[in-house]
Amino acid sequence: MPPTLAAVAALPQLGLRVLTGPRVPDTPVVWVAVSELEDPTPFLEGGELVLTTGMRLTPAGAARYVDRLVGRGVAGLGFAVGVIHAEVPPELLAAARDRGLVLLEVPRPTPFIAVGKAVSRMLAAEWYEDVTRAFGAQRELTRAALAGPGPLVARLARLLDGWALLLDPSGAVRHAEPAAARDRAGALAADLARLRGPNARPADGALASVALSVPGENIVLQRVGLSGRPRGFLAVGTEAPLPHVAHTIVGAAVALLTLQSEAPRTGRETRAALGALLLGLPPAGPAVPRGPVRVLACAGPVLDALDSDPSGERCLAVPLPGPGRRTAVIVPDDLTDAVTSLLAPPPPASAPPASAPPVSAPPASTAPTSTAPTSSPPAVTGPVGVSDPVTMATARGGELETALQQAEEARSAARRHGRPVLRYADLPGQGLLGLLDPGAARGFATGLLAPLRAEGLVETLRAYVAANGQGEAAARALGVHRHTLRARMRKAAELLDRDPDDPAVRAELWIALAVASSEDDRIGHPGASRSGPPEIA
Structure with a gap:
């Protein structure tokens, strides 16, 4: 005012x-x-x-x-x-x-100019107050809209100190605030018919409205929706005519309701693709990535990272059950590098190369190091595993499930070796360890190593195998005298009833140690154990 x-x-x-x-x-x-x-x-x-x-x-x-x-x-x-x-x-x-x-x-x-300036300042203050009120009201309405149209209508009625009705296209009441305002819907039928008419929508696309004045009440009725047929109507009523700032608030409410009413239409393609997958049919439509895709396994604020970049709009992120906020992301193959860089930026130039160690040289005995990204937005928690490509045109649930397993295996291996990103195709040892059944292999490793575990000799054996049977190198890696190592290995050989100096036996022990060192149900391919090759003089 x-x-x-x-x-x-x-x-x-x-x-x-x-x-x-x-x-x-x-x-x-x-x-x-x-x-x-x-x-x-x-x-x-x-x-x-x-x-x-x-x-x-x-x-x-x-x-x-x-x-x-x-x-x-x-x-x-x-x-x-x-x-x-x-x-x-x-x-x-x-x-x-x-x-x-x-x-x-x-x-x-x-002077007259002093009067003019004083009134001008008062007008500016009033205008600023209106803008501030409108901005605050829009924030309140937006927050309420996150909980649905009902809370939005209730908040609008309180902001206007009046009543509000949300009607469906037929004029039936969806939400009323207060509840007694529901009785006013019947009196609006004739005006709803005017807004449904072919001339109710202005050429510039703005939503049409009707202003009514009845004894003791002023009513504004507006359409909701952008299409030719309205998706609903919003009616508000107050004792006094709505000031300009109130019209701005009502317009914000209509815009939010329009977004809510149109949003389900944008999800039709996604629902159709989901239905196709459930029926075992090839998924199609704009919601499904074109061409080959890969599955990424990662954890942490994945959705926030994807929302921060346009490439994220072409990805499908699915939270996975279990601890660690794990997420699987289906990524078009041509965006794999961009998305993996977004989720797990590459390590600094001084870091070791991202390729995994060869099968014949198990990794060094160092704890995994996390790669902290320096770019914004923050990277996800831990590394990212990348599957082999899958063609969506012929993909079925089983193939995508296999891709997810590949991605998680790659992520598990990357976590052990401090790699920010690791592809399944780059995992060493797939020719042998990839053929093992995880359950059977874990049972074999547990049974074989159980006598050594009871005597505390597993790490001694691990160092001996990593040194390819060279006692001096294994003793240095363990920090013990070579005679101590020799005595421990004699004890291990007795418990195992096997000769660790036999290359075939050492290979068998290497496999058992590699399986036992896995942190989850899958066998981590890169590396035989947590101990790397000791320095050999």
């Missing part, structure tokens, strides 16, 4: 004096107009505070002058004294009192 005449008259810095009565009405002042014309009304719109020195005012013309101002609907008249007239002419004062025009005396020290 613009500032009132009473608020302007009360500004102490202006020194204005009310001459027409003790009480100044709360008439809005939309602007300040300075004019010395006998008839300034052709240049006024109504609602102005007119300022004059009375340069052309005569006693005989005072009444006609006041009549013209009142007829135009000005907010009030300010008369400057000490310039042309020493005081306000009595004829002007009498006419103003007779016709109900507020007359203010402007003292000589107060």
Whole structure:
């Protein structure tokens, strides 16, 4: 609302004096107009505070002058004294009192520009308050919209201090706030028919609306939806006519409801693709990536990372059960490098190359190191495993399931070796370990190593196998004397009933140690154990 005449008259810095009565009405002042014309009304719109020195005012013309101002609907008249007239002419004062025009005396020290600036500042403050209120209301409506259309309608009614109805295309009530407002729906039927008509939608695409005024109530009715057929209607009612800021708030609510109503249409392709997969049919449609795809296994804030880049729009992310916030991401093959860089940025240039160690050289005895990305947004937690490509045109659930298993195996291996990204195709040892059944292999490894585990000799055997049976190198890796190592290995050979110096036996022990070192149900391919090759003199 613009500032009132009473608020302007009360500004102490202006020194204005009310001459027409003790009480100044709360008439809005939309602007300040300075004019010395006998008839300034052709240049006024109504609602102005007119300022004059009375340069052309005569006693005989005072009444006609006041009549013209009142007829135009000005907010009030300010008369400057000490310039042309020493005081306000009595004829002007009498006419103003007779016709109900507020007359203010402007003292000589107060220039008209000071009055104009004061009103301008008040208007700017009011405008800023409206903008701030509208912005705050839009935030509240957006927050409410996250919980659905019902909470949004309830919040809108409270913001307007009135009632609100959300109607479906037929006019039936979907949500009402308060509940008693549901009874008003029947009276809106005729106006809903007007909004459904072929001419209800303006050429510029804006939503059409109808404003109604009934005794004691003002109603605004708007369509919801962008298509030719409305997807619903929003009706709001208040005791007083809606100010401009309230119309802005209602428009924000309509926009949010329109987004909610149109969103299910954008998900049709996704639902169709899901239905095809459930029926065992080839998935199709814009929601399904074209051409070959890969499955990525990762953990952490994957969805946030994908949302931060346009390439994420072509990916399908599926949270996986279990600990660690694991997520599988189906990625078009041509975006694999971009998405893996987004989820797990490459290590610094000083880091070792990302290729995994060969089968014949198990990795060094160092703990896995996490690669902390330096770019924004933050990388996911831990490394990323990448499957072999799968063709979506012929893919079935089993093939995608295999791809997921490949991705998780690659991620498990990458985590053990501190790699940010590892592809399944780059895993060493697939020719042998990849042929083993995880359950059977784990049972074999557990049974074979159980006697050594009971005597605390597993790590001794691991170092001996990693050193290819060279006792001196294995002793240095363990930090023990070579005689101590020799005694331990004699004990291990007795418990195993096998000769660790036999290459075939060492190969068998290498496989058992590799299987036992896996952290989950899958066999980690790269490397035979957590111990790498010791330094051999």
